Amino acid sequence: MIRLALVLVLTLFARQQAQQPYGISYRLGMPRPASHLFEVTIDVSIPPTDQTAFIDFQIPKWQPGRYSVADFAANVQEFSARAQEGQLSWTKVDDQTWRVQRQGKPNVTATYRIFGNDLSGTYAQLDVGHASYTGGEIFMYVVGHKPDPVDLRIEPPPNWRVINGRTERPNQLEWKYPDYEIMIDNPTEIGPDWTLDEFKVDGKTYRVMIHSRGEEGGRRPAFVRDVEKIVRAEIRMWGTPEFNNYTFMFHFANDDHSSDGMEHLTSTQIIEPGVLAERSAYEGAIRTTAHEFFHAWNVKRLRPAELGPWDWTRPAVTRALWIAEGFTQCQLMSAEASSMAAPFIDAALHRQRTNLSNTSLSYYLKGELIALNLDLLIREKTRGRRSLDDVMRRAYDEFYLKSPNASYYLKGRGYSIEDFARVVSEIAGTDMNEFFARYIRGTELLPYDKAFQAVGLRLVKSPASLPYTGGIVIDQPNRQALRIDALRIDSPAERAGLQEGDVLVSIGGMPVTRENWRYVLNGFKQGDRVPITVQRFRKNLDLTIQLETPEVYNYRIEEEPDASAQERALRQAWLGGN
Secondary structure, three states, X not given: OHHHHHHHHHHHHHHHHXXXXXXXXXXXXXXXXXXXXXXXXXXXXXXXXXXXXXXXXXXXXXXXXXXXXXXXXXXXXXXXXXXXXXXXXXXXXXXXXXXXXXXXXXXXXXEEEEXXXXXXXXXXXXXXXXXEEXXXXXXXXXXXXXXXXXXXXXXXXXXXXXXXXXXXXXOOOEEEEOOHHHHOXXXXXXXXXXXXXXXXXXXXXXXXXXXXXXXXXXXXXXXXXXXXXXXHHHHHHHOOOOOOEEEEEEEEOOOOOOOEEEEOXXXXXXXXXXXXXXXXXXXXXXXXXXXXXXXXXXXXXXXXXXXXXXXXXXXXXXXXXXXXXXXXXXXXXXXXXXXXXXXXXXXXXXXXXXXXXXXXXXXXXXXXXXXXXXXXXXXXXXXXXXXXXXXXXXXXXXXXXXXXXXXXOOOOOOEOHHHHHHHHHHHHOOOOHHHHHHHHOOOOOOOHHHHHHOOOEEEEEEEOOOOOXXXXXXXXXXXXXXXXXXEOOOOHHHHOOOOOOOEEEEEOOEEOOOOOHHXXXXXXXXXXXXXXXXXXXXXXXXXXXXXXXXXXXXXEEEEOOOOOHHHHHHHHHHHOOO
């Protein structure tokens, strides 16, 4: 018994030793911007009682808010490690981990360069005009010590300034963070020519950073005022936020391809491919602002249990992105399944052919439609006394503000789907588990008729004016051949025997091109059996496709002329934002 007690004491002592925090400091340099190479230095101080033989430095495979694998390790080069007495040996133990042999040294310094030339919320960009990064794509962490406090010093080129959501004073170059996760939740702009505007709402400071690579057309003051309107509207719904400062970071890239929006605890980064002077870029940035600022509550604080702290060696998988993303804005995939598929459909690159075009749906859109239905049904069941807003406020209060801390990352705890269903039922005053079973875990069509009837409206369906395709999807337009990229499941084209990879040669005996194939197909009418020739494995194959009813429809919402007084009153309150 004494021996067993001694073993337990020694085990607990060993665990306590292993949990002792390291001193971890980062330095970020960019001495040659034209090379697109950031230079990272990590200084690690190890307690004397820690006798581990090695330290693992690891870079994440993905970024918070973007759930697909990005493999940032691919851009790491020239890794080295040293102690005060000289170089230390190291090995690459897997695709994202560098193992440094300590040789008993109390201080270890790792250095590396990392390439970045993509302006996005996932990747970093360094060029002669500026630097932009989020964190996870740049900074390795010390394995086993992500909860430890970290310091960061940025060393910009001459005359370049630094701004991020944690900036507290002009010309700041040093920051302290409570842990690694908070440090990398922090988009940062470094450059000579960004602008900064501020406004206050309820005593909180909001900053609008704009990095423009094109004409602004004098629209910046109006743009800042529109951002303020969004802030005020969302605070009316959620209540006063807990942060004291929040930074909107806008990039008007003027490159016709960079486009993104990414949420963070005290900031958001929004990228438009055009310039502020253009109406489309202006309005696109404002729309994205409304979405991303809402995430300051929903996702970043009120969060599914799987969203922080994270295992950076594999993508996060949660059933609740339809809430986390969709509420901020389908026959084969439920809302839960689409959330679980995020690593494959959230801006993911595919090195193999997939059937995702037939099986996947957007958890953004599906979540938004679920939110619409829930909101109207809750209003109907409570006779207008409650709405989905009350669900979100109750969940934020219960899981984030008042729950005991579940980890070092943030206060409160993440919620489960079951937690959320319970809160919905409590607010609605009735059991809503059947709704979750049928429309969220299941794939049944959402109850639009019942939901819209609650506010005296109806959904009307009509064939779209889009050209008929028979279920054929053609691949990228930069290829000369008219190659079939995908076929809609159980479509006329699939039943005719066409398959992915076939090249369209003729329809109805007429040769077709990328420009005219839809026009030729639409020259025939519903019920016609149309000869179609494709090339497969360098041989022509003659098939026949039978045309059916159009597969794409338009939907519009109309007032129900026989709506009751109560339904009209609910509609007025709903449209008025009450």
